[in-house]
Amino acid sequence: MSEVKKNILEWIVFAVSLVLVMGVIGYLSYDAATLGNRPPDIQVLLGVSESRTQGFAIPVTVRNTGEETAEGVRVEVELKLDGADAETGELEFPFVPRGGQREGFVAFKHDPNTGRLETRVLGYE
């Protein structure tokens, strides 16, 4: 094997690259070793409703505690009002990765504080 001819810049680039590549492989290996096969497990968390120019909005956080990514997560939030028809808001998240969360809003005409809120995960892939 002939000797490797490199100048200082090339050694630096190589060293940084080696650290990056090894770091990535190390991280992926660790991830692969610790990752199971639990299907997506979706939780919906509601924030405090906020008043908007038109109507009200409630922050929705969708969290996936499973070990597989959920695609096309659809969430329904229903506002049940006394003496009026219930309002439903729907929200879709293209991806909620394992261990990750996504945030969004659902909008209502009535003040959510005047009724009861119910959340439901409609479905995902």
Add this chain to the structure above:
Amino acid sequence: MHRSIADSTREYARGIAGGLLFSLPLLYTMEMWFAGLTARPARLIGYVLVTYVLLLGYNRYAGLREDASFAEVAIDSVEEMGLGLVIAAVVLWLCGRLTGEMTNAEIVNQIVVEAMTVAIGVSVGTAQLGGEGQTESGERNDEDKPRDDNDGAEQQSPKDEVSFSGQLVIAMCGAVLFAANVAPTEEILVIAIESSPLKLLGLSILSLVFGALILTYSEFRGADKFVRVSGARFVLMNAFITYAVALLASALILWFFGRFDGESLEICVAQTVVLGVAGAFGASAGRLLLQAGNAQ
């Protein structure tokens, strides 16, 4: 003897340009980001390893330094992968694909998925985008033009022809580089599902004809140097080999992007044939263009 800092800077600049040139379409492709979000780590490790082997092969057979030892080839391949990771991370971040609400796994996966094609682009760019008088590559072919080597330490190791295995490796790199650009898109699946078997056969024949045409009749630089044209049988054999490499590359990429998950065998084969057109184009063009670059 060392190359000067200016020389190696130029080389890295070429590599970065090549990386962006060949993989920008993929960095701008939604399906690629999503592939990063859904990918399983074990499959990603496989992807990294396969890419590294391809880089080794490419650098060995088509790289700048023909006389490079295995250690040098291995080091170059690590550098290209490192550059690929950095380029992918910077572009993805600038495009707003890496955000604070993402988990580490998402960020790493997304970068890795993109970085591997960038790395192959870097490798090709380093070797192919060389300007006149800046290449330091050793002699590879019997060529009529003298080339100025600005590094006397490079040993000249003339080779009349790239070995057969070398051609296969380069064909594989070409196929991967071309096919990867369309593989993650939804279109491949749509075409595969909607095409009748007869049309798929047509695509298959088209790929073969492409390969045969490019390898024999085209005016690609150096074509005659690499592919000895000696009769229809040889052309046919070469076209079939190129197509086989293209199909293999296509199937690998499709599998990696999860396009085979839960599909029937027919649809898997159909997708491979559809992508195989791009693969065959890349493989045969790769065999000639990538090598012809060295022959100029």
